[in-house]
Every structure is written in structure tokens, then in C-alpha cells.
Amino acid sequence: MVAKIINGLKISKKIQKKIKNEINIRKKNGLLIPGLAVILIGKNNSSKIYVKNKKIACKKVGFLSKIFKLSENISENKVINILKKLNKNKLIHGILVQLPLPKKFNTLKILKNISYKKDVDGFHPINIGLLCQKNPNLRSCTPLGIIQLLKKIKIKIKGINALIIGASNIVGRPMMLELLLAGCTTTIAHRFTKNLKKHIKNADLIIIAIGKPNFLHGKWIKKGAIIIDVGINRLKNGKIVGDVDFYSNYIKASYITPVPGGVGPMTVTSLLQNTLYACKKYNDLKK
Numbered sequence: 001m002v003a004k005i006i007n008g009l010k011i012s013k014k015i016q017k018k019i020k021n022e023i024n025i026r027k028k029n030g031l032l033i034p035g036l037a038v039i040l041i042g043k044n045n046s047s048k049i050y051v052k053n054k055k056i057a058c059k060k061v062g063f064l065s066k067i068f069k070l071s072e073n074i075s076e077n078k079v080i081n082i083l084k085k086l087n088k089n090k091l092i093h094g095i096l097v098q099l100p101l102p103k104k105f106n107t108l109k110i111l112k113n114i115s116y117k118k119d120v121d122g123f124h125p126i127n128i129g130l131l132c133q134k135n136p137n138l139r140s141c142t143p144l145g146i147i148q149l150l151k152k153i154k155i156k157i158k159g160i161n162a163l164i165i166g167a168s169n170i171v172g173r174p175m176m177l178e179l180l181l182a183g184c185t186t187t188i189a190h191r192f193t194k195n196l197k198k199h200i201k202n203a204d205l206i207i208i209a210i211g212k213p214n215f216l217h218g219k220w221i222k223k224g225a226i227i228i229d230v231g232i233n234r235l236k237n238g239k240i241v242g243d244v245d246f247y248s249n250y251i252k253a254s255y256i257t258p259v260p261g262g263v264g265p266m267t268v269t270s271l272l273q274n275t276l277y278a279c280k281k282y283n284d285l286k287k
């Protein structure tokens, strides 16, 4: 048996096509067009690529997008002032600060200054809190994208043992809340976890986001497990690989996401969905 490959790119394209159709209808009806502001601070090469991809995706579906490329010498207060202006801007319905920020910035302080109504990353304490209370509003993009992939393969995940490897604010922690909401028995492993292999062996679903190329070997997993790879690592030879050793997992798992073309495209698609959601929920009635 080999795993079925979850084609995130194909699923993503389908969802984006639906969004584009909806925007065309909104245009015809004179309704607001969703607007996304993205703030990029500093020179992180991966971040530059991600921001460019977000801009392209917005254009494709007919959203307005505004990219702010800021020097890492900018002060925290200036960034916060930009956010405050964007919070009031009627053409902007979603605001995203690309992470990670250069070290000198207090990331949580900056993120708190985005209105929770425009927090299309789902990182604001109010949105994380709502998800924690089983009352989701704007939800973090990568975890939401993964939940949508799991829905697409139509596997019932209620009650299964899910293991998340990596406890970051961007992926691991909101993912834990999403899986709890979906009814999984959820474990989150991190750098202090003892006996990781025992947890891996016990898991029906593994979601890994640790930034270590080819880390998860197939010999550790349960036969038939679902493997979701969030990692995007560039090797010295230029090749992009995930956190999962693909082949050894492919021949043992039931489902697996490829890198590239798995989770990555869904993150951008969730961002578009969130921006449309914020535009409709908080702005349509005001027009």
C-alpha cells in the first residue's frame, strides 16, 4: 500500500476560483471589494517570496492589495502608527504583518495593534481566545488550510489521536486548538518532549512544523497514519523539501501532503478566505 497524495495546489485552485466568482458578483452588485494590507519588515528572503505570493493571489481573485516594505531600522512606534491608520482605512479589510520580524521588534505587541476585525492571520489574542472557547472567528491561515485539506479527504477525524510536532504561535498552537475543535485527541510535542517516537507511533494523524528537512522518518509512524507536512526547507542544492522524509512515509501512510504543493498553497487560500470573511462580516452592512 502507498499513501494517497493530498494535492493542496489543486484544492487551493478550486477554492480560489470560487472566491474569484464571488468577487465578480460583488463587483456587479456594487459591493465592497476585499482589500488586504501586508507589512514586510526587513530583508528575510523567504518572507519576501511569501509576500509576493500573497500579492499575486490577491490580484488573481480580484482583491485590492497594498504591500508595505519597511526597513528594519523603522521604530516599533512607526509600525504601530501604520497599523492604526490601516485599522481605520475603509478599503482595507485584512491586515497581515509577515513573520518572523527582525529580532529587535516585540512581535506580540505589534500584532496586538491590529484590529481583531482585520486580523486575517488569526493571531490577535481575541481571535485565538475565541478559537480556544470553541467559538472561532478569524482563524490562523495554515491550521485552517490543513483543516480544509482534512475535510476534503473525507476522513472522520473525531476521536483520532492527532500529534502536532512543533509548538509555534504561527502553526503548532492554533493547530492544537483547531484539532481540539474537530474532536481529535490532541498531543503537541516540542523541544522538551520526552520520547517523541512513542508519541509518533501512537498517532493516527501527524502534523509537523519544525523546519528540519526530512526529519520525520516513515519507520517511526503507525501504518496508515495521515501525514501533514508544513515544513518548507531549502537544501544547499536548491531543492525544496518538507519536514517529512517523503518516500519512507509515502509507502506506509494512508494520506500524505507533498512539499511543495501540499499545505503551502492552502495557507495563501485561507488568507484570501479570511479577508473576504472580514470584509463581509464587518463591512458589508456599513456600506
Ligand code: GUN
Pocket: 096, 097, 098, 099, 100, 121, 141, 142, 170, 267
Ligand atoms: N510566516 C510564516 N507563516 C506565516 C503566517 O501564516 N502569517 C504570518 N503573518 N507570517 C508567517
